[in-house]
Amino acid sequence: MNETAVRVGDLFHGARLTPTQRRIAHSLVQHAGTAAYLSAAEVADLAGVSQPSVTRFAMALGYPGYPALRRELRGLVQDARPAGESNEIQRAVSAEAERLERLRDRLHDLDAVRTAAGLLVRSRPLPVLGLRAAAPLAGYFGYFAAKVHPDVRVLDTGGTELLDRLDQARAAGATAMLAMVLPRYPREVLAAVREAGLAVVAITDSEVAPVAEVADVVLPAAVGSDLVFDLHTGPMTMAMVVLQAMCDAAPEVAQRRLEEFEATAARRHIFEG
Secondary structure, eight states, rough: OOOOHHHHHHHHOOOOOHHHHHHHHHHHTTHHHHHHHHHHHHHHHHHTSSSHHHHHHHHHOOSSSHHHHHHHHHHHHHHHSTTOOHHHHHHHHHHHHHHHHHHHHHTTTOHHHHHHHHHHEEEEEEEOOOGGGGGGHHHHHHHTTTSSSSSSEEEEEOOTTHHHHHHHHHHTTOEEEEEEEEEEETTTHHHHHHHOOOOOEEEETTTTTTGGGSSSSSEEEEOOOOOSSOOOOHHHHHHHHHHHHHHHSSSSHHHHHHHHHHHHHHHHHHOOO
């Protein structure tokens, strides 16, 4: 066991913990180098427990909540690092790279992704919902999805018209929607998902995120919380994985539409390269 793991293990030594809490402690020790940079949802996923269990674990150790415990863990990790080994920004990027590695390992089983792709590729039109922090991700997905799907409708603004637009999509024939639901989980998005009347594929940060209770397919991809604002590398990667699976689910249609787009782009001289 390395010095960092020993320091983290000492933090829990002597504490009276339930079996679930011992699982959390064990996971934190086993992943001591990076656990200090994980969110409560990520720790829950790592230990195979619920997010509230992580909060209760922190409180059992005398902390007001998980953020306070994480600050303590970060101090231990930083104290154990050799001087000059890396700075805070480098550690944040390293933690994000490790999240991508965990996402890669999860994608060994593509059943959920293929199920999601099947629902989405058949929906005409296809609503793509993402508000606030998730709005750029919805737009990014929508931009590329429109090249292989005939009717993509990006819903990236809230307000009183949001449910109207979902009603219109359903009336036009939509059967499924893709919802990007990222922390801090806007209530408006959750309400729209509940009332959409469509099969819902959700890209979110954790299997225990609020939207998981109402979505038909949940595709978790962890969000980095090491900087002032979250890093969304994982959810963006997952979005492109879903789009790839949609192309694989209907290869002839995707290829035809891509060829049509390229012909149009060449005729209109859209791109320099």
